[in-house]
Amino acid sequence: MIKYYYSILRERVQKDRGTAIVLASIAILSLDLIMRLVDGRSQTHVFATYLWDGLVIGLAIGLAGVGLSLTYSILKFANFAHGDMITAGGFSGWVAVFAVVGAGKFDMKNLLLVGAGKPINVTELGISVSTTPVAILFGLIVAIAGTILLTLFIDRFVFRPMRHHNDGIALLIASIGVSLALRYGLAFVFKTQNRGLTAASLTASYSIPVGTGSIHIDLGEITLVVVAIILMVCVHIFLQYSTLGKAMRAMADNRDLALITGIPTEKIVRATWIIGSSLTGAAGFLIMLERGTIQFNFGWLILLFIFAAVIIGGIGSVYGAIAGGIVIGFTSTISLIWIPADLANVAVFTVMILVLLYKPEGLFKGVTTA
Numbered sequence: 001m002i003k004y005y006y007s008i009l010r011e012r013v014q015k016d017r018g019t020a021i022v023l024a025s026i027a028i029l030s031l032d033l034i035m036r037l038v039d040g041r042s043q044t045h046v047f048a049t050y051l052w053d054g055l056v057i058g059l060a061i062g063l064a065g066v067g068l069s070l071t072y073s074i075l076k077f078a079n080f081a082h083g084d085m086i087t088a089g090g091f092s093g094w095v096a097v098f099a100v101v102g103a104g105k106f107d108m109k110n111l112l113l114v115g116a117g118k119p120i121n122v123t124e125l126g127i128s129v130s131t132t133p134v135a136i137l138f139g140l141i142v143a144i145a146g147t148i149l150l151t152l153f154i155d156r157f158v159f160r161p162m163r164h165h166n167d168g169i170a171l172l173i174a175s176i177g178v179s180l181a182l183r184y185g186l187a188f189v190f191k192t193q194n195r196g197l198t199a200a201s202l203t204a205s206y207s208i209p210v211g212t213g214s215i216h217i218d219l220g221e222i223t224l225v226v227v228a229i230i231l232m233v234c235v236h237i238f239l240q241y242s243t244l245g246k247a248m249r250a251m252a253d254n255r256d257l258a259l260i261t262g263i264p265t266e267k268i269v270r271a272t273w274i275i276g277s278s279l280t281g282a283a284g285f286l287i288m289l290e291r292g293t294i295q296f297n298f299g300w301l302i303l304l305f306i307f308a309a310v311i312i313g314g315i316g317s318v319y320g321a322i323a324g325g326i327v328i329g330f331t332s333t334i335s336l337i338w339i340p341a342d343l344a345n346v347a348v349f350t351v352m353i354l355v356l357l358y359k360p361e362g363l364f365k366g367v368t369t370a
Helices: 002-015 017-039 044-075 082-102 108-112 133-163 168-190 219-241 243-253 255-260 265-291 298-313 318-337 341-358
Strands: 205-210 213-218
Touching: 017 044, 017 318, 044 082, 044 205, 044 213, 044 219, 044 243, 044 265, 044 298, 044 318, 082 108, 082 133, 082 168, 082 265, 082 298, 133 168, 133 265, 213 219, 219 243, 219 265, 219 318, 243 255, 243 265, 265 298, 298 318, 298 341, 318 341
Parallel strands: none
Antiparallel strands: 205 213
16 A cells, blocks of 8 residues: 555656655645744744734735735736725725824814824824724725725726727736826825824733743734634625626636626626725725734735735635735745745745746636636
8 A cells, every 4th residue: 555655656756846846845844843843943932923923914915815806807907006906995994093083182184184294193092993993993894985986986987998998908007007196196195104003002912822922912913804704704605605796706707608698797897896896995904904004005015915815826716815815924924934034025925936837827726706
């Protein structure tokens, strides 16, 4: 029996040496990690912290990537404006939070600019998940609604007139123009400085004993994880069990066949924008909540990681975007065991390159919308 499995393994290694090298490298790193944990070179609570941070980062990127993946699967173009839509969603949500919490205490004009006119002491404002949960929930709803309205407006006046030409390159270039307009429009209104959002001293945090130490988890991170999982489950249920979700999957698989069978393609496109942009706005708001800061080019800075997640998971796959985001999250944190923090991004894109080399269709092979 052992000889049989050995011969199969040897045959596969000889057939695909590149994959064998990658798998061997993963096995060596895993063994080294176990040895580090056993002999104390890497403390258990540090590793647990990396796992938690990786999950938070992964779910944030995965949630943001779902909208991008939906857009590609239905409309067949890479939307480079996606990152700046994340930023716009975050700003709209936080304008609402500042306006609600600071009403009557601060200048309303400055609140609507998130403190761009005159810096606001966020500790004095007292914003946090634990102290102002209703305002945070309201901000999340406004971020979702604001991003939906902005996306439908952009589609109506930019993408829709170009869509019937079936030219993905033209749409891609147009999305770059939209991206620049959004980014510098936000910079013009809200200025370019990086500003605080939440009061760290008021944010509830929890210490969980692990090994000889403990990991610290704050309520902002918990909120991001819980809301992201809920939204992802809702998307799964919608795509798998609703009539509109099934129609979206059919159109993603074969647009021409969808047209012939009478599926209302324009309605599907609109639903795609609404669902994708709602997740995009939520992601922008939640990531800024977890980070506690806001800046005009934030979405542009993380767009490359979102594209990487979509590529790793499989372009056009909703589940792939989620899985790719989690892979990126864990890679960026667990790699710190072996390499300096400055090189964490190198590890992330090395993984992406390996996926492109040995599994170019992504982790979710042959899947489009779901």
